[in-house]
Amino acid sequence: MDRPAVFMEVPTHLLEVKPGFTGIVRYQDDSIATEELSSWSLFFSQGRFVFASHSLDPLERLDRHLRRLSHQIPSLTREKCLRIRQQAESLLIQDSGSMAADFQVLGWLAEEQLLSAEAIRKLSAWMSEEVLQNLLLSPSQDLKKQMIRLGTLPALGQWEVGSLLSHLQKRLEAWYALGPQITSPYQRPYFTSRAQAERLPPEQQEQLSQLLRGFSFRQLSALLDQDELLIARRVYPLINAGIIVLRDPQPPFNQLPKTYVARAATVPTLSEAPTTPLQATAALANGLQDLHPTPRATQTWTVACIDDSQAMLSEICRLLEGQNLAIHTISDSLKALMKLTSLKPDLILLDVGMPNIDGYQLCGLIRKSSVLKEVPVVMVTGHKGLIDRVKARMAGATDYLTKPFQQEELLQIVFRYLS
Structure with missing residues (x-):
């Protein structure tokens, strides 16, 4: 089947600044009604690129890349990751003006020496690349540009714009070549059915069943400490063979630009992928050997849910x-x-509004327990106000979830604290 394989040139002007410019280039997409999706912030120091942030869920992006980094840095424990998240969350709540919260938290990490300069640079690079890919896929004619000059910026590492754009071009071309089967790094691979899964050797069935549990390619990258593009390439033959199906990205990531959009012109694609189950499994035999989920990623976790409503x-x-x-x-x-x-759960979901002992009081008692004091407690509340969030923190809550919530929001909590 013919399909487009030549990816458009990236809009290089989006990263062009005058030599010596220090500050922020802000892009606003007026065609997007949702405010959280519409704003990109690019940081430059003396004309060299430093960092990129997007208004869409910066805490989720930080969580995910911290998770991946923790595979490489044993001292980056869950407790330290939670502390970093809480600092980022407090910065996000504050009116920080033009400074993005995720950029500020990287500066805080450097100032407090919680991570090495090399680790911060790697974290910054991963986060920035993800944001820039989404920016370069957006229709540039819809972007409104604003320049914000600053005196200095934290020294987090700098990249020459030309080499950065060349790297991004190659990455986007590689993603595009996986279309139309794969159209987004935020898509979620699943087994098509039990019958289809049984077409694989038992060892590969078991291996993949531990991974294909609703995680996106980007989340799998964090869990496995592997490049999400490499993971996508390795499951591509099974998608072609009908063994794996891809579900759309969970909201709000389903609104981000796709890596593949069909175009009129068609040219030969990269090497033809195997399509029979036998060919597909043979092709994956070597590739999947590196996709071993860690014991922590696949163990059965205990979750306690406390609510007076059945x-x-x-x-x-x-x-x-x-x-x-x-x-x-x-x-x-x-x-x-x-x-x-008695249960010693790995995660507690705790409703705020209960008779007798409310969630705040119970959370305080949990934090005084030597058995439970380190267990993540997520307060489930119908209130969205800042005061309620502060009250939850003061009671000892690790996080909060606002009612009514969707499945993807609940799974995000599971990914954050248990995966």
Whole structure:
């Protein structure tokens, strides 16, 4: 089948600044109604690129790349990652003006010496590349440009714009060559069916079943400490063979630009991919050997859900079904602490508004328990105000989830604290 294989040239002017410019280039996409999707911030020091941020969920992006970095730095523990996230969250809540919260937190990491300069540079590069790919895929005619001059910027590492654009061009061409089967790094691979999975050798079935649990290519990159493009290439033959199906990115990532959009002109593609199951499994035999999930990524986790509403408990169980989790529900807040001490869960989902003992009081008791004090506690609340979030933090909550929530929001919490 013929399909386009020549990717358009990247709009290089988006990264062009005058020599010596220090500050921020802000791009606003007026064609996007959702504010969180519409703004890019590019940081430059003396005309050299430093960092790129996007207004879409910067905390999720930081979480994910910290997770990947933790494979390479044993001292980057879950507790340290949570501390970094909380600092970023406080910066995001504050009115930081033109400074993006994720950029500020990198400066904070350098100032506090929580990570080495090399680690910060690597983290900055991963985050920036992801943001720039999305920017360069956006229709440039819809972008409104603003220049913000600054005196100095934190020294996080600098890249020459020409070499950076050349690298991004090659990456985007590689993603484009995987279309039309793969159209986004945020797509989520699943087995098409049990019958299709059984076409694979048992060892590969087991190996892939531990990975294909609703994670996107980008999330798999964080879990496996591997390039998401490499992962996509390795599962590509199984997509062609009908063994793996791709689901759309979870909102709001489904609104980001796609890496493949069909065009009128068609030219021969890169080497033809195998399409029969036998050819596909043979092609993957070597490639998949590096995609070994870590024991932490595949163990069964215990999640305790505390809510006086049986309907809400049932809904949480339904949303988390099939996620390799042992879900325990508790409806009586008076008995919750005793049950939690016995369960020793890996994650606690705690409703705020309960009779007898409310969520804030129970969270305080959990933090005083020697058995439970380090367990992540996510407060589930119907309030979105800043005061409620601060109150949850003061009670000892690790995070919060606002009702009503979608499955993707709940799975994001699972990915953040358990994967």
